[in-house]
Amino acid sequence: MLLELVAVAFWAMLPAYVPNNVAVLAGGGTPIDSGRTMGGRRLLGDGKTWRGTAVGTLAGFVLAQALTALAPVVLRTTGVAVPTFPVTAAFGLAFGAMLGDITASFLKRRTGRERGASFPVVDQLDFVAGALGCAALLDFAWFSTTFSLPVLGVVVVLTPVLHVATNVVAYVLGLKDEPY
Numbered sequence: 001m002l003l004e005l006v007a008v009a010f011w012a013m014l015p016a017y018v019p020n021n022v023a024v025l026a027g028g029g030t031p032i033d034s035g036r037t038m039g040g041r042r043l044l045g046d047g048k049t050w051r052g053t054a055v056g057t058l059a060g061f062v063l064a065q066a067l068t069a070l071a072p073v074v075l076r077t078t079g080v081a082v083p084t085f086p087v088t089a090a091f092g093l094a095f096g097a098m099l100g101d102i103t104a105s106f107l108k109r110r111t112g113r114e115r116g117a118s119f120p121v122v123d124q125l126d127f128v129a130g131a132l133g134c135a136a137l138l139d140f141a142w143f144s145t146t147f148s149l150p151v152l153g154v155v156v157v158l159t160p161v162l163h164v165a166t167n168v169v170a171y172v173l174g175l176k177d178e179p180y
């Protein structure tokens with residue numbers, strides 16, 4: 001039962017997880033804030049670029065289509081009813097993840113944190129809040145069906161673990177300059 005719940009939660013969050021990963025790989029280029037500042041500090045910083053945001057969102061959106069096509073196969077082979085993703089949910093999760101991460105960068109700059117600085121808890125849950133918020137806004141019926149309280153509980157506990165693990169793996173692989 002718990003394993004099934006974790007599998008459903010991970011599956012449901014993949015279109016929000018992968019944009020963050022792909023943005024690291026595809027990132028760089030023109031910063032979204034174009035160097036603009038507020039109160040003497042950058043609006044967002046060089047860590048939020050148009051290319052990373054666009055490619056990350058696209059990757060999450062496309063992955064959601066693949067997961068939707070795969071869902072019946074998973075049900076048939078494992079008996080686990082994993083979620084499918086209507087276009088509204090796919091875009092909400094993928095773009096929302098990027099928007100949440102961008103919002104966190106805005107807050108980091110306002111609190112005097114340099115680009116790449118760690119902001120515990122915010123770093124781990126910013127994109128979750130953005131993704132779930134956007135998905136709920138764009139398709140509340142899907143959101144409320146997919147993210148039951150038990151699934152939400154697993155997401156909130158599982159994501160920080162995965163976030164730390166993937167950042168450390170990416171740092172060890174030289175994909176990120178810091179392990180968070």
Ligand SMILES: CC(C)=CCC/C(C)=C/CC/C(C)=C/CC/C(C)=C/COC[C@@H](COP(=O)(O)O)OC/C=C(\C)CC/C=C(\C)CC/C=C(\C)CCC=C(C)C
Nearest residue numbers: 017020021022024025123162163165166167169170175180
């Ligand atoms: C299950 C446990 C305990 C560990 C997970 C180990 C794992 C899945 C390692 C893969 C990590 C890795 C090297 C992926 C390649 C992509 C990449 C460069 C990741 C670096 O991203 C770091 C971080 C950036 O976010 P930030 O802006 O907030 O700092 O990623 C954020 C982490 C998450 C969103 C948490 C959930 C992510 C995963 C579970 C990783 C899932 C990875 C895939 C499905 C493969 C990625 C696919 C592509 C095409 C990149």
Ligand SMILES: Nc1ccn([C@@H]2O[C@H](COP(=O)(O)OP(=O)(O)OP(=O)(O)O)[C@@H](O)[C@H]2O)c(=O)n1
Nearest residue numbers: 023024027028047048049052053105115116117
């Ligand atoms: N919308 C985004 C998000 C991430 N990235 C890329 O992914 C890297 C890691 O993302 P993240 O850790 O969120 O950015 P930081 O560099 O740590 O910047 P910040 O302090 O603002 O989080 C960034 O440096 C950037 O190269 C990007 O280009 N566009």
Ligand SMILES: [Mg+2]
Nearest residue numbers: 116117123180
């Ligand atoms: Mg960071």
